[in-house]
Amino acid sequence: MRFLSALLAAASLVSTVKAHWLGEIKHQGYAPYTPAGYPVFRNVKDYGARGDGVTDDTAAINAAINAGNPCNRGCTSTTMTPAVVYFPAGTYLISSSILPAYFTQLIGDAANPPTLKATSNFAGFGLIDGNPYYTEVLNWKSVNVFFRQIRNFIIDTTNIPPATAATGIHWPTAQATSLQNIVFNMPTASNVVHVGLFIEEGSGGFMTDLTFNGGATGASMGNQQFTMRNFKFNNCKTAIIQIWNWGWTYHGLSINNCQVGIDMSAGGSSNLNVGSVTLLDSSFTNVPVAILTAWTPSSNPDTAGSLVIENIALNNVPVAIKGPSGTMLAGTTGTTTISAWSNGHRYTPSGPVEASGAINANPRPAALVSNGRFYTRSKPQYENLPVSSFISARSSGAKGDGATDDTAALQNAINSAVSQGKILFLDYGLYRVTSTIKIPPGAKVVGESFPVILSSGGFFNDINNPKPVVQVGSTSGQAGQVELSDFIIGTQNAQAGAVCIEWNLATSGTPSGMWDVHVRIGGYTGSQQQVAQCLKQPGSAAVNKNCIVAYMAMHVTKGASNLYMENVWLWTADHDIDDAANTQITLYSGRGLYIESQNGPFWLWGTGSEHHVLYQYQLANTKNIFMGQIQTETPYFQPTPNALVPFSPVSSLNDPDFAASCAGVSGNCANAWGLRVINSQDVLVYGAGLYSFFNNYSTACSTFTAGQTCQQRITSIEGSASNVNIYNLNTIGTREMLNRNGAQVAWYADNANTFASNIAVYKSD
Numbered sequence: 001m002r003f004l005s006a007l008l009a010a011a012s013l014v015s016t017v018k019a020h021w022l023g024e025i026k027h028q029g030y031a032p033y034t035p036a037g038y039p040v041f042r043n044v045k046d047y048g049a050r051g052d053g054v055t056d057d058t059a060a061i062n063a064a065i066n067a068g069n070p071c072n073r074g075c076t077s078t079t080m081t082p083a084v085v086y087f088p089a090g091t092y093l094i095s096s097s098i099l100p101a102y103f104t105q106l107i108g109d110a111a112n113p114p115t116l117k118a119t120s121n122f123a124g125f126g127l128i129d130g131n132p133y134y135t136e137v138l139n140w141k142s143v144n145v146f147f148r149q150i151r152n153f154i155i156d157t158t159n160i161p162p163a164t165a166a167t168g169i170h171w172p173t174a175q176a177t178s179l180q181n182i183v184f185n186m187p188t189a190s191n192v193v194h195v196g197l198f199i200e201e202g203s204g205g206f207m208t209d210l211t212f213n214g215g216a217t218g219a220s221m222g223n224q225q226f227t228m229r230n231f232k233f234n235n236c237k238t239a240i241i242q243i244w245n246w247g248w249t250y251h252g253l254s255i256n257n258c259q260v261g262i263d264m265s266a267g268g269s270s271n272l273n274v275g276s277v278t279l280l281d282s283s284f285t286n287v288p289v290a291i292l293t294a295w296t297p298s299s300n301p302d303t304a305g306s307l308v309i310e311n312i313a314l315n316n317v318p319v320a321i322k323g324p325s326g327t328m329l330a331g332t333t334g335t336t337t338i339s340a341w342s343n344g345h346r347y348t349p350s351g352p353v354e355a356s357g358a359i360n361a362n363p364r365p366a367a368l369v370s371n372g373r374f375y376t377r378s379k380p381q382y383e384n385l386p387v388s389s390f391i392s393a394r395s396s397g398a399k400g401d402g403a404t405d406d407t408a409a410l411q412n413a414i415n416s417a418v419s420q421g422k423i424l425f426l427d428y429g430l431y432r433v434t435s436t437i438k439i440p441p442g443a444k445v446v447g448e449s450f451p452v453i454l455s456s457g458g459f460f461n462d463i464n465n466p467k468p469v470v471q472v473g474s475t476s477g478q479a480g481q482v483e484l485s486d487f488i489i490g491t492q493n494a495q496a497g498a499v500c501i502e503w504n505l506a507t508s509g510t511p512s513g514m515w516d517v518h519v520r521i522g523g524y525t526g527s528q529q530q531v532a533q534c535l536k537q538p539g540s541a542a543v544n545k546n547c548i549v550a551y552m553a554m555h556v557t558k559g560a561s562n563l564y565m566e567n568v569w570l571w572t573a574d575h576d577i578d579d580a581a582n583t584q585i586t587l588y589s590g591r592g593l594y595i596e597s598q599n600g601p602f603w604l605w606g607t608g609s610e611h612h613v614l615y616q617y618q619l620a621n622t623k624n625i626f627m628g629q630i631q632t633e634t635p636y637f638q639p640t641p642n643a644l645v646p647f648s649p650v651s652s653l654n655d656p657d658f659a660a661s662c663a664g665v666s667g668n669c670a671n672a673w674g675l676r677v678i679n680s681q682d683v684l685v686y687g688a689g690l691y692s693f694f695n696n697y698s699t700a701c702s703t704f705t706a707g708q709t710c711q712q713r714i715t716s717i718e719g720s721a722s723n724v725n726i727y728n729l730n731t732i733g734t735r736e737m738l739n740r741n742g743a744q745v746a747w748y749a750d751n752a753n754t755f756a757s758n759i760a761v762y763k764s765d
């Protein structure tokens with residue numbers, strides 16, 4: 001009896017320090033394009049890291065990262081060497097930078113996040129340097145850094161003398177990257193110069209759940225665009241320095257006891273570097289100046305420094321917004337809430353009107369809101385579940401080798417996980433499927449470093465008979481809830497009828513969710529939609545049928561409702577990631593994201609849709625949509641051929657036909673829409689970057705000197721529109737920024753920003 005109770009006590013002791021399931025699960029991710037034995041999963045302790053707070057673990061951690069020779073120093077980019085580098089709980093002392101490879105995820109125990117603690121003589125640009133300067137240029141071209149995550153860490157620079165330069169994470173990256181659940185601990189001495197997060201360039205991106213304690217600057221950042229939410233800043237001198245940007249969306253900032261909240265004054269009034277900032281549902285407490293700007297009615301460029309804020313709580317913030325000549329918006333030594341305010345150009349609905357001052361806050365449909373803020377939910381990591389709650393796709397018989405037909409094995413794995421109430425762990429692999437994979441109500445699927453569900457074969461190659469690759473809910477309006485994270489849906493060879501995701505599910509209560517689930521069409525090994533098959537042909541309007549690779553990226557059908565999307569990138573490749581020169585390729589994917597849900601609600605936090613032929617985002621007959629920094633690009637080959645080639649417009653899908661709308665319109669009118677909204681209401685866009693950089697593969701059209709002539713139009717609001725509002729619309733390469741029922745609303749040259757053209761506030765009515 002005594003023996004048994006001792007055993008039970010020991011067992012419970014063990015269970016209180018139970019490791020995260022990710023460390024425990026059988027590791028059998030398979031990277032088919034690597035030499036035998038390539039490890040997808042690496043536990044840093046298996047490579048000699050101690051995590052005891054005493055031993056210098058730098059070399060061991062970097063050895064774990066570099067096992068199997070992934071894409072690190074000198075490598076252009078890759079999709080062939082995925083890696084999960086897992087850190088059990090502990091304190092890992094490091095004396096120089098951790099240097100994660102391309103396509104490598106650094107993941108700490110989500111239940112007990114490990115600490116990376118710098119030694120006092122730490123040397124390096126970032127405790128984690130996500131893109132090092134081995135030469136005077138970054139190791140990876142920042143706008144091509146995709147598919148990388150860091151999550152569940154405490155980054156600690158407190159051993160480094162406060163006046164010695166130190167950076168927590170250096171992260172110049174692009175789409176489909178994320179930082180999640182990270183605490184930055186820095187000294188609070190008055191002479192501190194430490195910076196928590198540093199980004200100087202790139203094309204992001206998404207981050208959430210970061211806390212910055214101490215330091216000179218919590219986050220110092222320049223990048224084309226980002227969506228960031230749930231950041232806490234405590235006792236930083238300046239919480240955020242915005243170095244440069246085109247558009248940036250912040251939600252849920254909590255800035256406490258900092259001298260300045262957001263400093264967006266870079267460049268000064270004569271040459272502003274910061275394009276625009278959208279800030280909502282945030283709070284400032286004990287902050288003398290919440291926002292510091294250099295915008296004035298006569299600052300340059302004309303619309304740079306555009307700022308829109310909504311639902312901002314102040315508690316002892318004497319100055320809410322400070323400009324070059326003093327207070328622009330007073331705060332309070334007590335408490336108040338700013339409903340909404342903007343500076344920059346307004347079209348409500350016509351303009352431009354240059355103004356700074358209060359605006360009417362967007363009416364928020366109740367369906368989108370929780371506790372007074374737009375609803376949010378971070379990616380679930382299931383850290384409290386035991387490993388027995390997971391079923392592995394490979395243990396269930398799926399091969400993931402990019403060649404075997406895994407349709408039946410993968411479907412069986414999903415079905416058996418659902419019937420047992422378990423989570424499907426999609427071990428790394430490329431799961432080739434030849435008919436639709438059905439995701440039923442109740443499914444939870446978690447990928448390991450972005451495995452791919454890859455459609456293949458004739459079933460998906462009929463342009464007149466489209467088929468879903470992954471179908472969520474078998475009929476439009478089927479009831480149920482699902483949670484999907486960390487995987488990719490793609491297509492192989494010609495797939496002219498492939499709808500990568502069809503979303504049918506109607507969810508009540510907690511929304512269904514997609515987190516870090518991407519559509520990646522072509523440009524990688526296994527897709528056979530690469531340089532060898534689909535090399536760009538500038539000037540040729542002839543279509544190679546082998547390069548018609550998708551019908552639509554994602555279709556949200558009429559009966560679907562209540563879906564939360566976070567960090568979702570629907571990308572048709574413009575270049576081959578696995579080509580050492582990143583050579584450009586011409587692929588034809590018909591449509592990006594199409595939402596025709598009758599009721600909503602849908603949240604799109606940090607989503608992008610790029611290089612689809614007819615449109616990137618189209619909303620029709622829908623309502624209750626939140627979009628927070630959407631980002632689009634037009635196909636580089638257009639207008640050779642234009643958007644009517646090779647997909648004939650389908651009226652039942654409300655496809656644009658560019659017939660009446662382009663009659664008599666000069667320029668490249670029949671080019672892909674960035675955003676098209678038809679007969680919809682309560683569509684609230686908080687930041688949009690709609691870009692057209694190319695014309696027949698030349699960027700010469702995308703500058704102000706060239707007259708932004710890549711295409712004629714990019715944003716269209718058609719039919720009835722009620723409460724269809726856009727904050728900080730940034731367009732590039734298009735002459736007309738926004739059209740209403742075919743008529744031009746805004747002209748690029750009236751709204752010049754740093755590189756884009758910007759409208760701070762557009763309201764449809």
Ligand SMILES: *[C@@H]1O[C@H](CO)[C@@H](O)[C@H](O)[C@H]1NC(C)=O
Pocket residue numbers: 538539540640696
């Ligand atoms: C497209 O670009 C190619 C290569 O630069 C050039 O030869 C061709 O004339 C261009 N075509 C058009 C229609 O501008």
